Amino acid sequence: MDAAKSFQSPESLFVVHSESARMATETVKVLGCWPSPYVIRARIALNIKSVEYEYQEEDLLGGNKSDLLLKSNPVYKKVPVLLHADRPICESLVIVQYVDEVWASGPAILPSDPYDRAIARFWAIYMDDKWYPRVKEGFFSEGEASKIAFEEADKGLLLLEEAFTKCSKGQKFFGGERIGYLDIALGSHLAWIRVIEKASNVSLIDEAKTPNLYKWAHDFSADVAVKDVLPSTDKLYEFAKLLISVMKGSTPEK
Numbered sequence: 001m002d003a004a005k006s007f008q009s010p011e012s013l014f015v016v017h018s019e020s021a022r023m024a025t026e027t028v029k030v031l032g033c034w035p036s037p038y039v040i041r042a043r044i045a046l047n048i049k050s051v052e053y054e055y056q057e058e059d060l061l062g063g064n065k066s067d068l069l070l071k072s073n074p075v076y077k078k079v080p081v082l083l084h085a086d087r088p089i090c091e092s093l094v095i096v097q098y099v100d101e102v103w104a105s106g107p108a109i110l111p112s113d114p115y116d117r118a119i120a121r122f123w124a125i126y127m128d129d130k131w132y133p134r135v136k137e138g139f140f141s142e143g144e145a146s147k148i149a150f151e152e153a154d155k156g157l158l159l160l161e162e163a164f165t166k167c168s169k170g171q172k173f174f175g176g177e178r179i180g181y182l183d184i185a186l187g188s189h190l191a192w193i194r195v196i197e198k199a200s201n202v203s204l205i206d207e208a209k210t211p212n213l214y215k216w217a218h219d220f221s222a223d224v225a226v227k228d229v230l231p232s233t234d235k236l237y238e239f240a241k242l243l244i245s246v247m248k249g250s251t252p253e254k
């Protein structure tokens, strides 16, 4: 390698460091919707880093997205959006990684080892692309379609139980002794999982079938960075009834 090219003067290092320090103090705003597991991810990441932020609730059910949301996420028009120094960052997992990098001096969210980081990203994509869609399908469909979807979701949980054993290396969380990237990716769904278990009379994260995930779910929900942003089962259950009635165009059952 050309030594002259790789050399960074002490002055330029100072400029780089002071720029990232300045960014860490810029204003932070989250556009969200409280029942959204994806919004919960962004909020947990900010809580882990003790970042203060303004929160703006979007009325998604009423179909009233703010101009700021439409302008900030013109591609998907979805929450969450993180506005940092008025610049938008979209997609929950991208936001979690961004928060980890900008507030790097706080507790690490992604694993430090590149291989562990790659594995964590792999399972997070699996959860979003494969596993959670089956859970949702089980909930929103009926009869045989619902049964098959829940069976697939169950198989996915067995894979995630195995992934937990490997990633946690005998510790409390996927990320070790503290909540990390995969904890946030899966844990953000816990409130909906409990509601779906109650409404559909199924057992997903089950003490007998997935004992490690069962214990993990308890520890995760009780964590200080999580407990105030994860909605209660009762509150979310009421919302789920409303959501279904809006989807069916009817009045919610009491």
Ligand SMILES: N[C@@H](CCC(=O)N[C@@H](CS)C(=O)NCC(=O)O)C(=O)O
Pocket: 033, 035, 036, 037, 038, 060, 077, 078, 079, 080, 090, 091, 092, 093
């Ligand atoms: N892949 C996105 C999913 C975000 C998402 O689906 N957000 C939903 C709320 S849970 C939303 O904004 N829906 C509004 C819409 O679809 O118009 C992420 O991880 O951020």
